[in-house]
Amino acid sequence: MVPYTQVIGLALILFVLALALVLTRRSLLALLAGVQGIFTSVCLALLGFVRMHAAGGGATPGALSEAYGFALIILAVAAAEFALGLSIGVAFVRRRRSVNVENASVLRW
Amino acid sequence: MMLEAVAFYAFAGLAMVSSGFLLAEGRTPLSASIALAVFGFSVAGLIQALGADLLAILQWMLSLASVGVLFVASLTVSGLAEEEFNLPPASRVMVKLLGVVAAVCLGGALAWVVGGTFGDLAGEAALPGSQAVAFSLYTASASPLHLLGLLLLAVLVGSVVLAKQRLD
Numbered sequence: 001m002v003p004y005t006q007v008i009g010l011a012l013i014l015f016v017l018a019l020a021l022v023l024t025r026r027s028l029l030a031l032l033a034g035v036q037g038i039f040t041s042v043c044l045a046l047l048g049f050v051r052m053h054a055a056g057g058g059a060t061p062g063a064l065s066e067a068y069g070f071a072l073i074i075l076a077v078a079a080a081e082f083a084l085g086l087s088i089g090v091a092f093v094r095r096r097r098s099v100n101v102e103n104a105s106v107l108r109w
Numbered sequence: 110m111m112l113e114a115v116a117f118y119a120f121a122g123l124a125m126v127s128s129g130f131l132l133a134e135g136r137t138p139l140s141a142s143i144a145l146a147v148f149g150f151s152v153a154g155l156i157q158a159l160g161a162d163l164l165a166i167l168q169w170m171l172s173l174a175s176v177g178v179l180f181v182a183s184l185t186v187s188g189l190a191e192e193e194f195n196l197p198p199a200s201r202v203m204v205k206l207l208g209v210v211a212a213v214c215l216g217g218a219l220a221w222v223v224g225g226t227f228g229d230l231a232g233e234a235a236l237p238g239s240q241a242v243a244f245s246l247y248t249a250s251a252s253p254l255h256l257l258g259l260l261l262l263a264v265l266v267g268s269v270v271l272a273k274q275r276l277d
Binding site for chain 1: 149155171178185245253265274
């Protein structure tokens, strides 16, 4: 049995790595990957907390189901973000011939 | 239980290595998309090792879909010519060996999942199954589910509009 502290700790490490990726890189694909990493690490952290409450016995089965449903919604939102981000990226590359987001300095194309 | 811990630590190491690679070395679109693929699959394995089967299946599907799309997009963006994929003979052997190892690992993981020995938490605490999660989604979380449906519809329309946009 993996302790929940390790699950939450791993989620924290992955979150920090993904956040650093978003903050330091200027490539559009790297930014997409970073945001995807943030979403999945949050989902992993949620699972860690679910495990914590399940192990402590302080949560009802209904509450655990709601937490799993919430994690599912997070994954669906991540998929939606990825699809829209990628289509924005493709449109950006077609227009600017670059994946560097520094070239998108104005909101009007 | 021992198997679950080994899988968890193996996938955790893989996830950290791939995200570290993305941060430090993933300069080209192709390497970034491959690192993201490894990251997505390792997170799916982590979720599977934690016993959340429904979420793990969703994460597997999400990783597969996003990686496929991102791989094609990165090839388009990087504009790699066909001859750039012609590797020297030594590298070709290495790639084939890596492919065989990856196939064996994936086959083992599949047998593990199908065998039902992956992430059994029933002895420790009763975690909800897919039926309980679905019941919760359609009762307590009905409003977020409706909002999610609207969001997905908006994303679908927005993606099509952006993709079909004519250049000046």
